[in-house]
Every structure is written in C-alpha cells, then in structure tokens.
Amino acid sequence: MKVRFSKYHALWNDFIVLEALTHRKMSTRNIPNLAREICHRRTGVGADGVLWLSGSRKADCRMDVYNADGGWAEKSGNGLRICALHLSGEGKRKRRYAIETGTSIDQVRLIRRINGGCVVHSELGEPTFEAKAVPVRSRRRFVINSPVKIRALNIPMTCLAVGNPHAVVLVDNFDFAWQTLGAEIETARAFPRGTNVEFVRRVSRRKLQLCEWERGAGATGSSGTGAAAAVCAMVVLGLADRRCQVEFPAGALEVEWNKDTNLVELTGPAQFISSGEFEYR
Numbered sequence: 463m464k465v466r467f468s469k470y471h472a473l474w475n476d477f478i479v480l481e482a483l484t485h486r487k488m489s490t491r492n493i494p495n496l497a498r499e500i501c502h503r504r505t506g507v508g509a510d511g512v513l514w515l516s517g518s519r520k521a522d523c524r525m526d527v528y529n530a531d532g533g534w535a536e537k538s539g540n541g542l543r544i545c546a547l548h549l550s551g552e553g554k555r556k557r558r559y560a561i562e563t564g565t566s567i568d569q570v571r572l573i574r575r576i577n578g579g580c581v582v583h584s585e586l587g588e589p590t591f592e593a594k595a596v597p598v599r600s601r602r603r604f605v606i607n608s609p610v611k612i613r614a615l616n617i618p619m620t621c622l623a624v625g626n627p628h629a630v631v632l633v634d635n636f637d638f639a640w641q642t643l644g645a646e647i648e649t650a651r652a653f654p655r656g657t658n659v660e661f662v663r664r665v666s667r668r669k670l671q672l673c674e675w676e677r678g679a680g681a682t683g684s685s686g687t688g689a690a691a692a693v694c695a696m697v698v699l700g701l702a703d704r705r706c707q708v709e710f711p712a713g714a715l716e717v718e719w720n721k722d723t724n725l726v727e728l729t730g731p732a733q734f735i736s737s738g739e740f741e742y743r
Contacts, residue, residue, distance in 0.1 A: 463488075465500065465742045468548060469507060469735040470579070472540035474683020474712040476735065478509045479548050482516035490514075494532035500740050501530035507740055510679040513541050515548070521560035521567050523549065529678025533656075536564035537625030539686015543582035543732040546570040550580070551734070565625040579733030586687060586726040589694045589719070591622045598627070599652045607632075607699055610652050617647070620695040624726055627657040627677070628691035632699075635663060636673050644675025658685065662692045667702050671709045684710040690726040693717040 465488075468479045478500055482488075488496075497512040499505070511529045518524040525545045527535040546559045550572055557572045566587040573581045593600045598621040602608060609616035610629070620630045629647055633640075644659040659675040672692050674685040689708035696702035697719055705718040715730040 463742045465496065465740045466737075467500065467507060467740055468737040469509060470544040470547060470732055471735055472543055472684065472686065472730060472732045473710050473715065475540045475685060476509045476683075477511050477513050477538070477541055477544050478507055479513045479515060479544065482514065493526075493528055494534070496742055497528035497530065498532040499742060507738075510676065510682050511535070511538070511541070513538070513545055515545065518562040521562040522556075523559070524562040526564065529676070530680075531678040533678040534564070535626055535678065537566075537586070537687060539584065539586055539624075539688075539690060539728050540684065540730075540732070541686070542568055542570050542584040542586075543686065543728075543730060546572060546582050546584070547580050547732040547734070563625060573729070576731055576733070579731060581729065582732050583727065583729045584686070586690050586728055587625050588724045589622050589624050589691070589726055591620075591698065593621065596621050596623045596627045596657075597654055598629070598657070599654065606695075610647075610650070612643070612646050612650050612652075619647075620699065621657070622691055622694060624687045624690045624694065626687055627653060627655060628660060628688065628695075629653070629657045630660045630662055630692055630695035632701075633661050633663055636661065636671075640673050641675060641681050644681070648675060648677050658688055658691070660685070660688045660692045660695075662696065664696065664701055665709075668705070669707050669709065670696060670702065674710070683712050684715065686715065686728050686730070689715045689717050690719075690728055694719055694726060
C-alpha cells in the first residue's frame with residue numbers, strides 16, 4: 463500500500479504528516495504500526511512521530527500524535543505549529559487555525575514566512591500541577607521540586623501536565639548521561655502513562671537551556687510542550703519570568719505563561735522538508 467506523506471521539522475523535532483482524507487481505506491487501528499515503520503530511521507522515512515490529521519466538528523481539523531514507538535500522545539507543541547503550516551499549504555491559505563488535540567482545542571496563528579516555512583504562534587492550554595492529573599504516583603498533591611524514586615536514586619523534579627505529562631529536572635550542566643537518565647525516568651513506576659523529561663539549565667530569569675527526552679521517541683532536537691513545561695516549572699519555583707526563551711541545539715522557542723488567561727503560549731519556527739510515497743506492507 464502506498465502511503466502519501468509530507469515531512470516537516472520544528473527545530474529538528476521532525477514529524478510525518480498523514481491525512482485521513484487521503485487514506486480512507488486505512489483503519490485507525492493500523493496507525494500505530496504504520497508509525498513505527500514509517501518513522502524508522504533505517505528502513506522508513508525517519509521521524510520522531512506521525513501527525514494523523516482528520517476531520518473535526520469543533521475545529522479546522524483534529525491532530526492525533528503517534529510517537530516513533532507507535533504510542534499515542536495527547537498533544538505536541540511542535541506538532542501544532544507543523545499542522546498549521548501544512549494546512550496553509552493545502553489550498554486553505556488561512557493564517558489562523560483551530561486544531562483539536564487529545565486534550566483541548568488550540569488556536570494556532572502563522573506569523574511570518576521564513577525559508578521553507580513559517581514562524582508560528584500556538585496556544586497549548588492551561589498547565590496543571592495536580593499529581594493525579596499529570597499523572598504521577600505520589601502521596602503529595604503536588605510534586606514540585608520533590609524527590610521521585612528512580613531505581614536507587616531520589617531525584618528532585620517538578621511534575622506537571624501541559625496537555626501531556628512532563629517531569630522537569632533542574633541541572634547545573636549537561637555533562638552527564640542525561641539520555642540514560644531520561645529513559646529511566648520516562649518508564650519509572652512513578653509515571654503510569656510514562657512521561658516526557660526535561661533537563662533544564664537556568665541561564666537567567668528570561669533564558670533557559672533544555673535537553674529533551676521525549677516519551678516514545680527518545681532524545682529529540684526540541685519539544686514545544688517540553689519548553690512550555692520547563693518555563694511553567696521554573697516560574698512556580700520562582701526562578702524564571704512568565705515570558706521566557708528556551709534554547710535548544712537548533713535554536714530557541716519563545717514561551718509565555720499568560721497571567722490573564724492562564725494559557726501557555728508558544729512561538730517558534732516550522733519548516734517543510736519533503737513529500738513522497740512510502741511503501742507500507
């Protein structure tokens with residue numbers, strides 16, 4: 463079966479976009495396996511995940527996120543920006559889109575064109591620090607700079623949900639095996655649905671540096687919800703302003719935790735890579 467795809471990246475976090483309208487004969491039960499195959503870096507197209515776009519009665523479209531391991535994810539901040547860029551190139555030519563995800567309907571706006579894409583602004587909904595809502599197993603109502611047992615270690619972290627689960631760990635530098643630790647935190651018993659992991663270095667109240675371990679995808683070039691979670695965690699800890707720049711190896715994202723609306727807002731680039739057909743067997 464030939465699967466038509468488009469591929470994009472947002473600061474090296476790459477996604478393959480598939481449209482349900484184009485693949486009407488495909489059952490959604492096949493999407494997890496397709497995601498594993500098409501995202502494979504050796505035998506597939508290669509990506510951190512798949513964005514499955516389908517119709518919505520409440521918004522311009524619905525975006526379902528499947529990580530490279532085939533697991534469904536509630537939301538992707540980078541994916542929202544990529545989705546809007548893709549829609550703008552499909553004859554719609556709008557600059558504003560309402561996109562339904564697994565947890566909310568988010569407003570996304572194209573700001574300006576750049577080489578191969580756009581700078582895009584998106585809302586991510588309201589963050590929550592309730593342990594049961596993240597979810598994270600804890601006797602505490604909130605896990606904020608509190609130790610979480612990872613094997614034999616008790617690692618201080620701040621846990622929250624920004625449409626999906628996050629564990630934010632404050633570090634002095636990245637000169638340690640953070641990928642190994644990220645994998646252990648992702649699948650720790652404390653997180654019944656797994657978690658994304660952010661290792662955050664504070665540069666100033668308005669600038670953070672971040673290394674991302676993404677649930678179901680591993681180390682990624684960046685993460686939109688990860689950047690948002692890092693800023694929200696640092697604000698609660700009193701270490702950052704509500705408007706903050708988050709730096710990744712490929713560039714920076716602008717995050718604002720809006721005091722008036724309580725919504726987290728994200729601004730950054732999304733760029734087209736390629737399109738084609740994948741032979742799915």
